Amino acid sequence: MGETTATFRQVRDDPRRLRAVTLFLAVACGLAVANLYYSQPILSQLAAAFGTSQGETALVVTVTQIGYALGLLLIVPLGDLVANRRLAVCLVSGAAIALVAAGVAPSLSVFMVAALVVGTTSTVAQVLVPFAAHLAPPGREGAVVGRVMSGLLLGILLARTTSSLVAAALSWRWVYGLSAALMIVVVLTAMKVLPERRPAAGPNYPALIASLLDLLRHEPVLRRRAIYQTLMFGAFSAFWTSIAYELHERHHLSQVAIGLFALVGAGGAAAAPLAGRLGDQGRTRVATGAGLLLATGSMLLALVADRSVIALAVAGLLLDFGVQxxxxLGQREIYTTRPESRARMNAVYLASMFAGGAIGSALAGAIYQAHGWSGVAIFAALLPLVAFAHWLWPRAAREAPVGPTSQVAE
Incomplete structure (x- = not known):
């Protein structure tokens, strides 16, 4: 497994050290993944600054997520091949440089190039999550990963609020400059506190990338969970890409108010440790079905109660809870299926998820311009409903794990 350094074993076997490293991983993941979402609530400011339309500016979200998907497929698998700490430090350093470029971009095209690199390098979060799973004592993978994912998900949800408030108080350019400074702090801290994990000797890089398709072909649990999360994240991205326009144009909320609205989603981060514990208890299938239905119901609420900002906030909270x-649950399931391939399994799973997010955000921009909020809400409700229909499929039920530590039956 490559866990040969004394430092790694000491951290894993010492509860106090494990808690400290887990906390750092949660914070680092949150700060890294937040870079993907800073643009969403300030799209109107970006459009004004660059003199572009809303539809064109909304593509910033899509480009960032495409970069993330590329990084997941081409960079994250390296977690099964090279030293994890070194890989993480390189990625975070690259993110800092790209964030500076975004902050000083003179045009939308330059900003989009920077956003593509920001998305690619922010995949460091998905290098660190499998790292946390390796650190976890046997039988506690769900709990440890859940804690780290709580930080990651808080980063996703608080990024919008932070971006809105900083942009309102200073400028949208400061959003990216401050994030670059935080990335430098993460680099320095990682070099000091992260234990080194050197994976066991494995295939070379071309063979490693080629093995992604083999995993997708031979692991039914990976295919199933990828389908669920592709559709769920498509709905998530459609909602959060369009809601800033809706709140600004129909409800006349200020930039600060839009940022405060985004805070409601932070409550959904409570789903992460709860879902991890449910997975450890063998309740993955039932909890998955409940999450899919919750996401569908939240978007139906956003459709029928769109005149109420409070109702839209509740819908956002419920959607985030369901998606998370x-x-x-999906990450826990794939991590316990093939532990020696966690980085690659995670890469395929999340690349599918962010591809769904990129498509969802791109379509949402066009749907909002053509059909308004009701069109976006219907679109976002249909995606998890399709996933739920797949969940009901008898074969999906046969493939689901039946106990806390069982392997997936094929």
């Missing part, structure tokens, strides 16, 4: 529940 299925994501954590």
């Amino acid at each position: 529940t299925t994501m954590i």
Whole structure:
């Protein structure tokens, strides 16, 4: 397994050290993944700054997620091949440089190139999550990963609020400059506190990337969970890409108010440790179905109660709770299926998820311009409903794990 250094074993076997490293991993993941979402609530400011349309500016979200998907497929698998700490430090350093470029971009095209690199390098979060799973004592993978994912998900949810408040108080350019500074702090801290984990000798890089397709072909649990999360994250991205326009144009909320609205989603982070514990208890299938239905119901609420900002906030909270529940359960399930390939399994799973997010955000921009909020809400409700229909499929039930530590039956 490559866990040969004394430092790694000491951290894993010492509860106090494990808690400290887990906390750092949670914070680092949150700060890294937040880079993907800073643009969402300030799209109107970006459009004004660059003199572009809302539809064109909304593509920033899509480009960032495409970069993330590329990083997941081409960089994250290296976690099964090279020293994890070194890989993490390189990625975070690259993110800092790209964030500076975004902050000083003179045009939308330059900003999009920087956003593509920001998305690619922010995949460091998905190098660190499998790292946390390796650190976890046997039987506690769900709990440890859940804690780290709580930080990651808080980063996703608080990024919008932070971006809105900083942009309102200073400028949208400061959003990216401050994030670059935080990335430098993460680099320095990682070099000091992260234990080194050197994976066992394995295939070379081309063979490693080629093995991604083999995993997808031979692991039914990976295919199933990828389908669920692709559709769920498509709905998530459609909602959060369009809601800033809706709140600004229909409800006349200020940039600060839009940022405060985004805070409601932070409550959904509570789903991460809860979902991890449910997975450890063998309740993955039932909790997954509940998460899919919750996401569908939340978007129906956003459709029928769109005149109420409070109702839209509740819908956002419920959607985030459902999306995070299925994501954590999916990660736990694939991590326990083939532990020696966690980085690659995670790469395929999350690349599918962010591809769904990129498509969802791109379509949402066009749907909002053509059909308004009701069109976006219907679109976002249909995606998890399709996933739930797949969940009901008898074969999906046969493939689901039946106990806390069982392997997936094929």
